[in-house]
Amino acid sequence: MDIRIFKKKDGGIVQLIDKEDMTEWPIELPLIFIEYIRTKQLDNYGSAKKDVETYLDEIMIDIAIPRLVSVLEGDDNEKIILALTRIEEISKKDIEMAKPIKKYLNYLLEKNDKQIVKLAQAISKNFESAERKKELAKKRKIMREKENLFLESKINAEEYAKARKDYLTLKE
Amino acid sequence: MAKKQNNNVYDLRAAKDLYFEYLERGKEKKEIDLPPDTVKIDDLNKKEMLDRSYKLVDRVLEKIYTTGRPSIELPSRSATNIIWDEENDLLLLGTQIMEKQFHSLTSVADITRLMRVLEVVYELLNEDIHATKREVFYTDVNLFQEQKNSDKSIEDVATMLYTTRNSTHIVAAPKGTCVGRLRIRDRNDIIDLEGLGSGGWTISPMLDNIEIIESDAEFILVIEKDAAMMRLAEARFWRKYPCILLTAQGVGNVAVRMFLKRLSKELNLPVFSLVDSDPYGHYIHSVYLRGSKRLSYESPFLATPNIKLLGVLTRDLDKYKIPQEVRIKMNKQDEKRTKDLLNEDFIKKNKAWEEDLKLALKLKIKAEIQAFASHGFKFLTDEYLPEKLTTGDWI
Numbered sequence: 001m002d003i004r005i006f007k008k009k010d011g012g013i014v015q016l017i018d019k020e021d022m023t024e025w026p027i028e029l030p031l032i033f034i035e036y037i038r039t040k041q042l043d044n045y046g047s048a049k050k051d052v053e054t055y056l057d058e059i060m061i062d063i064a065i066p067r068l069v070s071v072l073e074g075d076d077n078e079k080i081i082l083a084l085t086r087i088e089e090i091s092k093k094d095i096e097m098a099k100p101i102k103k104y105l106n107y108l109l110e111k112n113d114k115q116i117v118k119l120a121q122a123i124s125k126n127f128e129s130a131e132r133k134k135e136l137a138k139k140r141k142i143m144r145e146k147e148n149l150f151l152e153s154k155i156n157a158e159e160y161a162k163a164r165k166d167y168l169t170l171k172e
Numbered sequence: 173m174a175k176k177q178n179n180n181v182y183d184l185r186a187a188k189d190l191y192f193e194y195l196e197r198g199k200e201k202k203e204i205d206l207p208p209d210t211v212k213i214d215d216l217n218k219k220e221m222l223d224r225s226y227k228l229v230d231r232v233l234e235k236i237y238t239t240g241r242p243s244i245e246l247p248s249r250s251a252t253n254i255i256w257d258e259e260n261d262l263l264l265l266g267t268q269i270m271e272k273q274f275h276s277l278t279s280v281a282d283i284t285r286l287m288r289v290l291e292v293v294y295e296l297l298n299e300d301i302h303a304t305k306r307e308v309f310y311t312d313v314n315l316f317q318e319q320k321n322s323d324k325s326i327e328d329v330a331t332m333l334y335t336t337r338n339s340t341h342i343v344a345a346p347k348g349t350c351v352g353r354l355r356i357r358d359r360n361d362i363i364d365l366e367g368l369g370s371g372g373w374t375i376s377p378m379l380d381n382i383e384i385i386e387s388d389a390e391f392i393l394v395i396e397k398d399a400a401m402m403r404l405a406e407a408r409f410w411r412k413y414p415c416i417l418l419t420a421q422g423v424g425n426v427a428v429r430m431f432l433k434r435l436s437k438e439l440n441l442p443v444f445s446l447v448d449s450d451p452y453g454h455y456i457h458s459v460y461l462r463g464s465k466r467l468s469y470e471s472p473f474l475a476t477p478n479i480k481l482l483g484v485l486t487r488d489l490d491k492y493k494i495p496q497e498v499r500i501k502m503n504k505q506d507e508k509r510t511k512d513l514l515n516e517d518f519i520k521k522n523k524a525w526e527e528d529l530k531l532a533l534k535l536k537i538k539a540e541i542q543a544f545a546s547h548g549f550k551f552l553t554d555e556y557l558p559e560k561l562t563t564g565d566w567i
Contacts, residue, residue, distance in 0.1 A: 003384075003438055003439065005195070011188060012388060012390065012414065013191075013195070013388065013390070014386075014387075014388045015386065015387050015388070015439055016385070016386050017383065017384065017385040017386065021383070025357075026359075026360050029357070029360065029362075032362060033357075033362060033385065036355075036362050037386065040364070041355075041386065041388075044388065045388070086360070
């Protein structure tokens with residue numbers, strides 16, 4: 001087993017597993033690993049952050065995507081179901097980690113296997129719901145800003161009502 | 173005394189120097205060359221294990237066909253066949269071979285147990301599952317009678333196949349815990365050892381499922397006692413000083429020692445031990461360092477020859493002004509154990525270690541890690557450990 005070493009300017013070091021060791025992993029795991037390091041660890045890496053980011057991109061291009069695509073575009077429905085089941089679980093917990101699969105969803109929804117379609121639908125639904133949550137948070141922020149401006153009499157009631165209506169429509 | 177940097181944080185200079193030295197050395201990745209008069213043991217995967225088992229059974233069958241008196245040969249694990257390899261600083265198994273006869277009244281029970289364990293190993297490998305030593309005992313209580321008999325047969329089967337016990341898929345019950353700046357993979361899951369609370373991760377005996385995937389630690393600290401581990405975990409010691417903490421609650425079992433070996437080898441990190449200042453604490457350190465006599469055949473896979481004894485040293489008791497009332501008087505057993513340790517070749521070769529043990533014997537005192545609490549609960553984490561790691565005050 002090999003380790004990639006990234007040096008920080010303060011003398012610290014970050015060690016990450018070599019991408020070649022990921023070729024034996026379950027196909028969805030390199031993606032989880034990339035997202036995990038990006039979301040949970042990267043900010044702690046100080047001056048090594050940029051180099052680690054480049055390495056994560058390398059893993060994505062050389063390992064994660066080719067492996068995932070080879071399964072999703074392949075004919076082995078059992079393997080596809082296994083991968084989609086894990087990705088569906090991941091998408092429920094953290095939608096960002098499932099992002100790389102998004103562009104394959106339409107292709108999967110046209111497959112002739114009920115279970116594959118069902119899983120692809122569930123993942124799509126999780127993406128939609130995450131997208132909606134994001135949009136709602138954005139509108140809520142705008143509405144609060146408008147609310148403050150309205151209370152300070154900097155905008156009129158009509159403008160405030162419009163922001164409120166946009167927010168409520170999306171919420172429903 | 174070492175100087176603190178800003179925010180009451182020490183710059184662990186000496187530990188860092190060791191860390192860079194190991195990283196440089198790690199690039200060479202030298203394999204251990206065992207002396208010619210020792211047995212070579214391999215860590216095997218499932219297929220290799222099955223191959224070796226088939227070959228062994230074939231040899232027994234051949235003996236049945238040709239002589240009608242089958243037997244099994246395996247390296248002797250008696251004290252006379254345990255060799256200290258000075259160059260690699262390891263306890264190893266010599267080349268003395270013993271023969272167990274199927275047709276001898278003295279060894280019939282022994283060999284029947286051996287074959288039963290071999291059968292269990294075969295089942296475990298085929299199903300790709302693991303069993304604990306206790307479970308193996310319960311597969312045939314009438315035959316094994318006591319667990320020590322099945323445990324012995326398990327070790328015999330491993331030596332007979334010239335492999336590690338872990339390769340047989342028979343494991344000890346989980347015992348140790350690990351916490352700190354480390355991320356691992358356990359089959360389909362990524363486990364963050366910083367995010368498991370102060371309890372940490374229970375070191376899995378099924379280490380073949382575990383892979384080290386990320387770390388930004390700069391050293392590893394092995395702690396003898398749970399209470400000290402709890403103190404460090406509660407202080408989130410690894411946040412201030414990037415490290416991995418590990419405890420086995422006493423002598424490290426196979427899983428703990430193997431995991432430590434892997435951490436040290438794969439991450440090239442310096443390893444330090446923090447044990448009680450007593451002969452048992454020093455013995456625990458020695459087992460991490462060069463292996464135990466009982467499992468000497470596995471030493472190359474279990475020992476961490478670069479581990480340093482950070483403390484608690486006898487000389488620390490005066491240096492850190494540990495009050496007399498928290499020092500404990502050695503009893504006869506302690507004195508005997510200290511003398512036994514002083515007779516070991518590996519201690520005689522390490523002058524600093526020998527001196528510290530001689531000092532303990534002269535003063536006839538011992539002390540627990542908790543003795544530092546006499547200076548306040550945070551003394552261990554905020555003063556003692558950082559200062560030792562800054563000044564390089566270890567053996």
